[in-house]
Amino acid sequence: MNCSHVFKFSFKRSIVVFTLFSAFLLLSLGVKAQEGHAPEAAASHQQGAEKKKFEIGKFALHHISDSHSWHVIGETYIGLPVILYANGKVVTFNSSDFNHDDDAKVVVERNGERFVKFHEKIYFASDVANSHGQYINLDDKHHAQNKRPLDFSITKNVCTLLLSVVVLLVIFISVANGYKKRKGKSPKGLQSWLEPVILFVRDDIAKPNLGHKHERFMPYLLTVFFFIWFNNMLGLVPFLPGGANLTGNIAVTMVLAVITLLITIFNGNKHYWQHIFWMPNVPVPMKIFLAPLELIGVFTKPIALMIRLFANITAGHILVLSLICLIFVFDSIWVSAASIPFAIFIGAIELMVAFIQAFIFTILSALFIGMAVEEHH
């Protein structure tokens, strides 16, 4: 087979790519040099406002953390309800009463208590403002010293949680009704879209790990799979219904992991516990040595589950944000030619990771439950 035309084509293409790449490098170098040669221009540009160095870590962490208000676009925010338990009283107000101030400069007074918001946490306000006009006491590392009320607010993450619960309920109740209505017939609409995924969870996750007992645990495995998958995808949407980083919140993943731990503990049969506390067929000193190790193993498994999901989703979000932030770090629009395609590429990988992490969490849960319910042989 004559492949010379392919070779020629790819050779030409590589020349084009190389030229484009070097042109891009030269351009960005030129921009940098220009900036270096014009300090006066830069100084006048920064005049008035004290220009701070762009802090990429702070920016990224702010964007993946929970928030008391929901940012829509530009200066538009949606206020969310704040519910506080302060000195024996329940205090409620809308978070837009803070005027979206996050530096403890606006005091909200309700039921004789005064509150400020500082870095998305609500504190009791100080009586007088400090030199920066903040009603909060800061130590030399800028950590707040004020006391905090108990915070039961409906934050952005709680809102997303409720939203995803409603969406999942609507989807799955309609699908379940479809099976009741069309019993024994072929699926239709949403049902035919979800059936392969449900069968995938049953045949590839539950059956190999749980054997004939899989039916008992299918409701939990399906719930956890679709909950994580849906919220991972929702976290990738940068605008309104998405935008909250729910599965990248360690409290959420902790609750999921604790449910797996409880199911494992309550379904563990006597062989499982015997293998933990009194390992059969090993000498007695070894039994005594192994028991604490195995007991720690019971708890490290769900802890690893918790951190794996949290860290994967958080790392993905930070990666995309850092790539976008490179434009502001170098302060040049030419960087976007490289960073935007790369961010889109990482975003596409994140779509895959969203599925894989839901799959991994579910299959490891099934594995741990399977180890606990396994029959002795």
Add this chain to the structure above:
Amino acid sequence: MITGSIAAVGAGLAAIGAGLGIGRIGGSAMEGIARQPEAASKIQTAMLIAAAFVEAVALFAVVVALM
């Protein structure tokens, strides 16, 4: 002069380790699939689980570096 946290170096080292690990897992899975294409789906599942365990170590390092 280089400034910054030494934790970043640790995260980088962990990434090297995880890269080696995931590379080996992926390579062996490919060999396995090439040898026995009919077992591809089973090998892929096992590969993903093993990769998740290795990847988790790197992500633990990232979390520690962030803290």
